[in-house]
Amino acid sequence: MDIRWLGHAAFELKHDGVTVLIDPFITGNPAATVDVESLEADAILLTHGHQDHFGDTVEIAKRTGATVQAITEIAGEIGEEGVEVIDTNMGGTASYPWGSVRLTPAWHTSTTPKGTVTPPAGLVVELGGKVVYHTGDTALFSDLALPGRRKEVDVALVCIGGHYTMDREDAVVAAGLIGADVVIPQHYDTFPPIATDVQAFKSDVEAAGHARVEVLEVNGTYSA
Ligand code: NI
C-alpha cells in the first residue's frame, strides 16, 4: 500500500487500483500543494467535522463518485448534498470490496462547517492486508492501545502538533500505546500554533523503541 501525506491530517492510501482519501483538506490548507482536481477517490473517510479535516470532501465526492464514510450525523449532513454516504457510529465497521474501516473514539471536539456537532473519531483502515490507524485529532488517552489489541497496527498516522491535539511528547506515549511498526506524524507545522520539532519526535519514539518513525514531506509517499 502507498500512503501519501497530502499535508496536515490528509492522506491518500492506494492499493491495487483502490484510492482512499482521509480528511482531504486541500483548499485553504497552507501546507498542501496538490491540485485538488487531480485527486481520485473510491472512498473518503472523515475523522470529524472541523474544516481542517472536512475540507474538500463534498466537492471531491461529487466529482469522483466516492462514497463518504463519517460518523452518523456528519454522514447525514453530507448525504443531503447528494453524495453516497456510510453512516457508521463509534465502534462500527463498514466493509468495502477492498477492505474495511472502523470508527474508534478520539478525545477532541467536532463541529462541521454547517454546525453539526458530534464526537470525533479515529479510523482503523484495513486495505491490502495492512492495518492503518489514523488517530484523528485527539488528546493522549489510554484507549489508543485498543485497536492494536484486536489486530496489530502496521502503520499509525499520529497527530503531534499540540495546541489542538496532543503534543509531540504525549504523542511519544501514544506511539507506545498503539504499538504500530511504523508511525507517520501528522497535524503539525500547518499553522503557527501547531509548529513542532518533528525530528525530536522521531528520535524520542525510536529511542524508546516504540516504532520506526517515517517523517514524510508533503506529497511524500511511504510504501507499507
Ligand atoms: Ni479538529
Ligand code: MN
Ligand atoms: Mn484538526
